[in-house]
Amino acid sequence: MTPLRERNQAAVGGVALVLIALVAVVTYAWNDLPLLDxxxxxxxxxxxxxxxxxxxxxxxxxxxxxxxxxxxxxxxxxxxxxxxxxxxxxxxxxxxxxxxxxxxxxxxxxxxxxxxxxxxxxxxxxxxxxxxFELQDAFEKLSDTVQEVNTDQLAQSFNVLSDALKDTPPHLREALDGLSSLSKTVSSRDTELANLLSNTSQVSKTLSDRNAQLSRIIGDGNLLLTELQNRQDAITRLLDGTKQLSDQLSGLVADNRGQLKPALEKLGTVTDVLHRNQENLSRSLELLAPFTRIGANATGNGRWFEGYICGLLPPVITVAGAQINPEGCSPPIAAPNQGVAPR
Structure with missing residues (x-):
């Protein structure tokens, strides 16, 4: 079999590109493939x-x-x-x-x-x-029907009917008078009713147009409520754990009351001693600072100590008229104030 590197590289590259394209098409159109549907x-x-x-x-x-x-x-x-x-x-x-x-x-x-x-x-x-049943379509049809009604003629018809039946029994006449009054009211409020129905149709259409946004708001509200419910469960578990810890600590104290009482008494004694010697402890910490600085200066330049020795040689040595160490041992230079005031 001929090795791959000895084959026609252009043909090998073309086949590879075709395979890559097929894999990409299958990946992006996986759900649309008829064989997999x-x-x-x-x-x-x-x-x-x-x-x-x-x-x-x-x-x-x-x-x-x-x-x-x-x-x-x-x-x-x-x-x-x-x-x-x-x-x-x-x-x-x-x-x-x-x-x-x-x-x-x-x-x-x-x-x-x-x-x-x-x-x-x-x-x-x-x-x-x-x-x-479509509520929006019903409102639109109702609005169209109301607009087509001639309210003036309707009121006049009720008035004529009322006059024609004025000699009828009182109950029927009162009912017709009521219908006439209703007709007059509808006629006087015709514009307001038309505006009301028109606005109702617009509101319904606006809600329909904003369906996607309102659906997302409701969905987000559901997510918020779910998250609050999850947090409530976590808080409940935390409180339960705290109660269990409190019970365990109460049991521990009850079981070790005999050992804890002497330990607490000794701890109180140690606290009293420290309180009485608080001034001495503060003074010790103040004196420790200069000592720490001098020690750091003496050992901070390498793996050795640095010091000054005075008086190892005689003060002045004269040899053949020449003087060695003519100044002798210089008096020590007073150290600067290390920040500790004298007591």
């Missing part, structure tokens, strides 16, 4: 999308088992395609779009029913799908 694709028909979008969860009995892959308009209905993993979907399964959060986020819920498996190529029909 274990999910089974299904579809369902709905009368409306109800805010469901691709990427929303698919749940069975509250457990996430897949996700929605696409939501598309198919003539007069909405076709929702989704993938499910690890669970089967029977042929009588009911699919419903449910509200996940108060902010309007949705998920696709499957309610399994039937004995035979659902054919992935056949969609779940409209008869077995449900959509939620």
């Amino acid at each position: 274990k999910g089974i694709g299904y579809s369902a028909e709905f009368a409306e999308s109800a805010g469901l979008a691709a990427g929303n969860e698919v749940r069975v009995a509250g457990v996430t088992v897949g996700e929605v892959t696409s939501v598309e308009l198919d003539r007069k209905k909405v076709l929702v395609e989704f993938e499910v993993e690890r669970v089967g979907v029977p042929d009588a399964t009911i699919a419903s779009i449910e509200i996940k959060t108060l902010l309007g986020e949705k998920f696709l819920a499957l309610h399994p029913a039937g004995e035979q498996p659902q054919d992935p190529a056949a969609s779940i029909p409209l008869e077995r799908t449900r959509t939620p």
Whole structure:
């Protein structure tokens, strides 16, 4: 077999680059490889999308088992395609779009029913799908309906009806008078009611637009509560440990009371002696400082002691008219104040 170093280096480099590129593609697109995809694709028909979008969860009995892959308009209905993993979907399964959060986020819920498996190529029909009630759509429709009502004509109609039935029994006449008053009130507050409904629609739309941010706030709040709960458990364990330590110390003192009492008495005696000799101890520490400095000067230049000897030779030596050591032994130079005042 030909060694690698004797082969065509350009070909070897090209093969290596191709292998590296394949490894990179497989690594970054691992979840998208069809051979590794274990999910089974299904579809369902709905009368409306109800805010469901691709990427929303698919749940069975509250457990996430897949996700929605696409939501598309198919003539007069909405076709929702989704993938499910690890669970089967029977042929009588009911699919419903449910509200996940108060902010309007949705998920696709499957309610399994039937004995035979659902054919992935056949969609779940409209008869077995449900959509939620949309509060925002209801407010928008109510606002549009109120705006289309001619309140003046409505008030006039109630007035005419009241006049026509004025000879009727008192109870019916009072009821009609009440309806007339209600109509006048609605007519006089028409602008305020329209503004109220319009503002309600805007608030609902704002909450829908801020769904992601509010979801993160709620998620962060859950994390904060979880962390506080964890800290509470840690504090509880700390207090329990402190109590156990206190019990152990109490037991230790109780078991060694006979030995601890003489030791504490002797410790008190030693403390009294130290207190009475506190001035002497302070004076000793003051005198120790100059001694330590002189000792450091005498031994700080090498592995020897340095000293001064006076009087080893005669004061003055005269030889053939020449004098040796004419000054003799000089008187000692007074040492500087070492910081210790005389007592």
